[in-house]
Amino acid sequence: MANQDVNLNRLAVFVALVDAGSFTAAAQRLDTTKSRVSQHLAALEKELGASLLVRSTRRMALTSAGAQFHADSVHILEQAHAAIARVGVQSAIPSGLLRITAAGDYGAAVVAPALTSFLRRYPQLKVDLVATDRVTDLIAEHFDLSIRVGWLRDSGLRAVRLTSFRQCLVASPAYLAEHGTPKRLDDLPRQRWIELSVLRSPLRWTFSAPDGKQRSVRVQSGVQANSALSVHAFVLAGAGMSVLPDYLVQGDVRAGRLVVLLPRHRLPDGGIFAVYPERQPSAKVRAFIEHMREFIAQAD
Known part of the structure; x- marks a missing residue:
């Protein structure tokens, strides 16, 4: 036998x-x-x-x-x-389906446009973009790649830093006309705050002064939302002020729809990371990571 x-x-x-x-x-x-x-x-x-x-x-x-x-x-x-x-x-050769997940705001503002130009370069590819603010399980949910925003938690995944972003304290001109423009950090607790509830500490922010000294400020929530896009919409509508990433608000600031407050006091910069589960990433993953770098560099 x-x-x-x-x-x-x-x-x-x-x-x-x-x-x-x-x-x-x-x-x-x-x-x-x-x-x-x-x-x-x-x-x-x-x-x-x-x-x-x-x-x-x-x-x-x-x-x-x-x-x-x-x-x-x-x-x-x-x-x-x-x-x-x-x-x-x-x-x-990049081929097949590229299944990618990204933070809701960054997925809409940056990843979707980047994927559009990527598909022009590789028309044989197909793309499935899942925009969500929850941390996805790349292996269990069969994602090739994740574009994550902020600060990475320790994991067994591989990560490549693509760029960084600045956190901006912003409000609409209409809100400031009604409630006044804060001149000092001490003014912030008296303002209405739009809280991004998915953050670990959505109502405590640590600012760095021009002299390098750091100070934490606790603010009061007037409205809370579970996505940066929703917070952005509330701020634009004049419901309150909040901290949002520069890639989401820079167009509004240039157009005068939003105002950056206390610009001399900085919040910690965050990172944009490409995260993938494979030790040897596929051609489509390698190609999109490189394309994202080019896309971001051109935008800057």
């Missing part, structure tokens, strides 16, 4: 032996010794529980089982080589 745990490497030795016609020629082809080829054949016959070759001092011949097994082995090795070649092509 055949052993189910057959060493598949021995198939290649067996095929090379049959094709070469002798143990000496097979050993030369495989860059090994005659004794090693003989050992592989003996082990293969033992694993299969069948004789594959009949040997004499001058010649060798396939048994009926050996002839069938040789044909099957050639087919198996051809399939293996084809599979390896397909993986090689896939590792060199």
Whole structure:
């Protein structure tokens, strides 16, 4: 009875032996010794529980089982080589479906436009973008890549820093006209705050003064929302002030729809990271990471 745990490497030795016609020629082809080829054949016959070759001092011949097994082995090795070649092509050329997740605000403001130009470069690709402010499980949810914003938690994933962003304290002109413009950090607790509830500490902010000294300020929540896009909408509508990333508000600031407050007091910069689960990322992942870097650099 055949052993189910057959060493598949021995198939290649067996095929090379049959094709070469002798143990000496097979050993030369495989860059090994005659004794090693003989050992592989003996082990293969033992694993299969069948004789594959009949040997004499001058010649060798396939048994009926050996002839069938040789044909099957050639087919198996051809399939293996084809599979390896397909993986090689896939590792060199971006193809297939790129499934990517990104923070809701950054996904809409930056990742979606970047993916649009990326697809022009690689029209054979398909894209599935999932924009969400929750931290997704890349492996369990079958994502190729995540674009994460802020400060990374420790994990077994691989990460590449793409760029950084500045946190901006902003409010609308209408809100400031009604409630007054804060001149000092001490003024902030008296203002209406739009709270981003998914943050670890949404109502406590640490500012750095021009002299480098840091000061934490606790503010009062007037409205809370679970996404940066919703906070942005509330601030634009004049419901209160909040801290938002520069990539989300810079257009509004230039157009006068929002005002940056206390610009001499800075909040910590955050990072934009490409995070992926594979030790060796696929061609589509590598290509999009490089494209994101180019896209961000052009935007700056």
